[in-house]
Amino acid sequence: MNDSLQKRLFDELEQFPLIDPHTHINPLAAASKNLGDILGYHYYTELAHSAGLSREMIEEPGLSSREKVGRLAGYLGKLQNTAQYAWLLDICREFFEFDEEDVTPENWERLYDNAERVLSQSDWEQQVLKKSGLEQVYLTNDFDDPLEGFDTSFYVPCLRTDDLVFHLTKPEVRERLSRSVNRSLQSIDDLQGAIRDLFVRFTRRGARACAISLPPDFSPTLISAATITPIWSRLQKGEKLTSEEAGLLSRYVFWQLAENCVIFELPFDLMIGVNRRVYEDGVYQGQDLYDKRTSLIQYRDLFNSFPQIKFPISVLTHTSNQELVSYTWIFPNVIANGHWWYSNTPAYIEHDCRTRLTAVPQTKYVGYYSDMYKLEFALPKFRMYRRILAKVLSEEFVIGRGWSETKALDLGKRILRGNVEEIFGKA
Amino acid sequence: MNDSLQKRLFDELEQFPLIDPHTHINPLAAASKNLGDILGYHYYTELAHSAGLSREMIEEPGLSSREKVGRLAGYLGKLQNTAQYAWLLDICREFFEFDEEDVTPENWERLYDNAERVLSQSDWEQQVLKKSGLEQVYLTNDFDDPLEGFDTSFYVPCLRTDDLVFHLTKPEVRERLSRSVNRSLQSIDDLQGAIRDLFVRFTRRGARACAISLPPDFSPTLISAATITPIWSRLQKGEKLTSEEAGLLSRYVFWQLAENCVIFELPFDLMIGVNRRVYEDGVYQGQDLYDKRTSLIQYRDLFNSFPQIKFPISVLTHTSNQELVSYTWIFPNVIANGHWWYSNTPAYIEHDCRTRLTAVPQTKYVGYYSDMYKLEFALPKFRMYRRILAKVLSEEFVIGRGWSETKALDLGKRILRGNVEEIFGKA
């Protein structure tokens, strides 16, 4: 009974069209061209590397896409147990008419050819959007992204600000900023103006969020212009900042971003907890890890200072989930957002989803975003989430509290899509 | 089979009379007078506020109880998914003849009237105690509570000591202390004597525990009278202490409390992990959060120094539960106590209950306390716990280990009540 109930709820959720509120899609090349684009996703390269394939083999200069897939295919056997591999199978079965049990060194070439045939269709991008039920896809745009050449009402821009907050000490980043807003950055006023200009440009192009990923030890506070002025001057003169000064500058810029989120009425997506380049010899995008010793208490000043801003928050670790639940429960401006990266596997999602759904207002949990680089991944990743959501809805609400299936599905649809629209704006 | 087994165990547990070992009941106004008292519980005001209702609307001076309920009712729709709302429904159905699916803007007035009719019965307090199976209710009393006007063998006093440990630097707290024991507080000896007097007065009135809630960074150690004497003198002269000196005073007073727990043979309830007033603009009692970076290792000296004291310990976070399990497993004087506040939702309770029941002596886990402010909440909160307990008993013991239902129920009854009696004393 329970199994068929879950199945019914899942099937209904599968029919429901989606907005994907956080991806790394390049709107000028949104879909994959071949299986290499799919197996090139860092989830596969890093796992194959972890299982024994050298970085040199994966990232050899001039390596063809076909050859790369061949090399990775030899290591997929060791990854068959992973949820990440299950996404791959789902893609191959759903899109590439793959009907074998596994992708193996024996069958990958035929799969490669089939995939290429499918992916090279001129309307593949529209096909995959339709098959995946995607009605809108949010992007992650560098601050100097021209935001041109695509339909911003479908591919919605978001201002990604890691570089501004954490790398403004690098001359090349200041140079990029200066060029992108066509301003010199002599004074702190110039810097403030430049940041303002970015928000103007992004919101004119329909941006729906400002976003940033943050290391575990970051703790934003108000830093006065008076404090930062001499530091900025020294930086302009080419002097090197101490790490403490660089930290002050980071917090100053971060606070400026928040001020602009108020003015431009943008949600501020915080993705909390990642340490970059922990494994320095890892593959591309497979080098980042974390220190679980972090707390949302570090954001206390921010949440208190900006009641007008919506803060959709992603935490990197399951051990931070209860803080996210509790802070969402108490702070009107905090919203629990998706299941991020190292917490994006079923056993973590299920517990995190269950605790959120039973403790915070149903308007304050955005169920899922794909974080994908290529469109083909929305289907298997959202499907994984929908399966878990159907399980939690059936166990906690239909069985646990005697809700009708309709009522449970309404809750599910709100979590999957309604809250995205309420928080970021309608499609 | 499993479902009907759980149901049988649950039904048996439901019949079993309770002692509630930690509440905030005012024994002179123990039951609710109207639905406003029930919806005024901070769980509802803070969730409604989190979902969008302004604090000003909730806490408007002169607001009638009826009007307040009307305003909150407009936000309950957003909270239907929460466990906290499920308690409310349970109360309304059990006590107020409510038989609709949800409390809505359309039906709340009729419910309000029905509730008022029920709650205004002259014997309602006795009725609700009977319906809830409550045979004894522990209180939380300020140190200067007169403890008069109620039956202390039913409403059992407990000495709450947060003010003494964390607010003795405030003249008004010292003034309250001085008045309550009718002593000046000139010297450290006076302070010691005053604390002793409190214990004398409370134990004469049948107190069964000394209790305190503690911030995540608190770490008690022995502070000598010699260290604290000059600090106390400066405080008496009206000088301001540094935060370090205030911290020494907190630890000194805390240790004095422990010394008196030995003398007066009182358990010392520690509720570990709360930061007060994190969200400063939150509703009344809806401002506190936490930093999960805390450890029971901070209590190492305390547990080693006072083997004679029983320490029933509540932890605020699920991430602290395993430490509580391990410390309870090793230290004879540590007892795992209930499921507190932000960990008091089903998914956390279930895992915490399961890990405790399968790893520590069955004599060292006090299953549940309601933490309620009004008597009506014992029934739904204990029922939530009993449902989970029945699930764990059935899965782990009847099915997992082949125990008879009788044996599993005996374990359940011990966890629900037997251990309360052994640790705090018989009803």
Added chain:
Amino acid sequence: MNDSLQKRLFDELEQFPLIDPHTHINPLAAASKNLGDILGYHYYTELAHSAGLSREMIEEPGLSSREKVGRLAGYLGKLQNTAQYAWLLDICREFFEFDEEDVTPENWERLYDNAERVLSQSDWEQQVLKKSGLEQVYLTNDFDDPLEGFDTSFYVPCLRTDDLVFHLTKPEVRERLSRSVNRSLQSIDDLQGAIRDLFVRFTRRGARACAISLPPDFSPTLISAATITPIWSRLQKGEKLTSEEAGLLSRYVFWQLAENCVIFELPFDLMIGVNRRVYEDGVYQGQDLYDKRTSLIQYRDLFNSFPQIKFPISVLTHTSNQELVSYTWIFPNVIANGHWWYSNTPAYIEHDCRTRLTAVPQTKYVGYYSDMYKLEFALPKFRMYRRILAKVLSEEFVIGRGWSETKALDLGKRILRGNVEEIFGKA
């Protein structure tokens, strides 16, 4: 269906012969002599003590084994709910023809006699190995263990190095080291040479791993010989080191061990997170606890510096499991190893097993080791794990992904044994 599926998988896993890759077996007295050896396991003495039996009663000098069991038997009633007690019942039923519901003050003597009869059989050691399906048992050997008198191809030596890293400031430890390698330890070169000699001796005797347990605050880094030379000289002169100097020495020696693991191609088992002697008045081996505030980020330099070494890592706490999953997923040289000590109870194992099995390459998780002191414990501890493994395999793979039972069992066998052979070497 699910229940019978789990049962089938479990039954198959039960037939599968084991290698136990971490124990504290004394190969010269591997099996128990009587029930006192079994109930003397710290899991029982510490739990009985926690439940109220005084250390003096348990550790009374001259106490006979029979009398000790009698005293402990009086406290087993309070432990019937624990997983640890379930191991005991399993042993008694499987080996000692015990068919009663529980071990009680009434029946323990008969059980004692039966056990003694069984355990005194001259071939008991071979019997218990056979009944338990053990084909190889890894040891934990002090650095000065002579490694003589037993078959090292069955009882495989491992070099345990806690004393070298954390107690080399003690003259008696330096004396033991000096004697064991027959060298003076005047210079840092001597110390290096001595450590090298240990590795030579251990690997000649077939050692398969270097192993160490580490406190939560340990963070290894490269310490130069130049830094350590004056500290070592002062130590040789009998001077007392500061705690900072002692910490430098610990890290120096630790790094030397890693260097030798490279040279001698040994895995380096890290058991992370234990604080020793937290409860100073606890029973033997029942004094250690922890501070959950630790992170694998502390091992960043180590993992980056030694890509050639395999690091099977055990974490003491469930809250560290996700870090272990993530670091195993990213670092090729990190391997998730077993379920250690305070995390070795079913509810923790299940979640930890499930998250590992669904997120890291299947070659990088060593399912279980017993950590036992006497051979009789392999059967119930591995059985507990196999039951959980069968549950996860059935739910996640057979039901969740439609795998055949054969394929799921192949994964199970790899986790149980195949990975032990790949990582530590064939039996």
